[in-house]
Amino acid sequence: MIVQARNVSKTYGSNGHLNKALDNIxxxxxxxxxxxxxxxxxxxxTSLLNIFSTIDTASSGEIKIMGKDINAMKEAELANFRRHELGFVFQDYHLLDTLSVKDNIVLPLALSGVPVHEIEKRAQEIAHKLDLVDVLSQFPYQISGGQKQRAAVARAMIAKPRLVLADEPTGALDSKAATDVLERLQTLNQTDRATILLVTHDAYAASFCQRIIFMKDGRFDQELDRRGRSRVEFFHVILDMLATLGGNA
Ligand SMILES: Nc1ncnc2c1ncn2[C@@H]1O[C@H](COP(=O)(O)OP(=O)(O)OP(=O)(O)O)[C@@H](O)[C@H]1O
Ligand SMILES: [Mg+2]
Structure with a gap:
């Protein structure tokens, strides 16, 4: 098991202004x-993803990631664990403005001490696949939202993590770029056996998943399994579910 969460709750705020974001997940x-x-x-x-990412802590409950109780891990151990096992794509990208796009992308490899020539090779490879070659030497504030999002996806994947946590990785992309990113995630899942948890508002993006959990008010509401369906069939099942649930999901 990659993720095991039991009775996880998250409450933000203090004294009278409490906001229960997660309710016994x-x-x-x-x-x-x-x-x-x-x-x-x-x-x-996002609250749930941030907790699984070990970036935030639950107010109560138990979480094991790859069998490790993340509440019991010390900061140095957590940093190491994040670097080697996890890949994140944040909803607001979290690129560092003081580093070039390339340095942002290769940061996980640089921190892990991967040799420079290997870093260079992988940077070129992923930049080609995500159409970032032309912006590698730019800085994040010089590129578009879609390019930033693709750079964030590249950074999350470059170290081939065992668990990828992606928060709306295609929200700012046009349909071709979104498809590229989703196909990259699918390859990472199928070829490199990475486990992926993908947050999305978009039925098309969700149709790449094998299983979808629908949340509401901090709880799990419904679940869909792709089973033997094609991606296109699953897409229609998801649309039907969204229509049944009402509102935007
Ligand atoms: N840092 C925070 N401090 C206080 N409340 C927060 C904080 N982060 C989130 N919340 C609250 O927790 C609840 C869940 O927020 P969360 O960001 O997890 O939602 P979400 O499902 O990711 O929404 P979205 O689709 O808009 O990204 C919301 O009511 C939000 O206002
Ligand atoms: Mg969110």
Missing amino acids: TMTILEGEFVGLMGPSGAGK
Whole structure:
């Protein structure tokens, strides 16, 4: 099991202004799964991802990632764990403005001490696949939102992590770029056996997943499994579910 969460709750704020973002979530993600997380704005999707990313902590509950109790890990151990096992794409990219696009992308490799020629090779490879070659020497404030998002996806994938946590990785992309990113994620999942948890509002992006969890008010509401369906068939099943749930998910 890659993720095991039991009775996870998250409350923000203090004294009178409490906001319960996650309400007793229990879930399991198996190795090699490609799971989608949908639900309206404010449902708690980012809150859950940030906790699995070890970037934020739960108010209560138990979380094991790859069998390790993340609440019990010390900061140095957590940093090492994040660097070697996890890849993140944040909703607002989190690129460092003081580093070039290329240096942002290769940061996980540089921190892990991968040799320079190997870093260079992988940077070129991923830049080609995500159409970033022309902007590698630019800085994040000089490129478009879609380019930033693709750079964030490249950074999350470059070290071939075992678990990728992606928060709206295609929200700012046109349909061709979104398809490229989703196909890259699919390859990472199928070829490199990475486990993926993908937050999205978009039924098309969700249709690349094998299983989709729909959240509402900090809880799990519904779940869909792709089973033997084609991606296009699953896309229509997701649209039907969104229509049934009402509102935007
Ligand atoms: N740092 C914070 N401090 C206080 N409240 C927060 C904080 N982060 C999130 N919340 C609240 O927690 C709830 C869940 O927010 P979260 O960001 O997890 O939603 P989401 O499902 O990711 O929404 P979106 O689709 O808009 O990204 C919301 O009510 C939000 O206002
Ligand atoms: Mg969010």
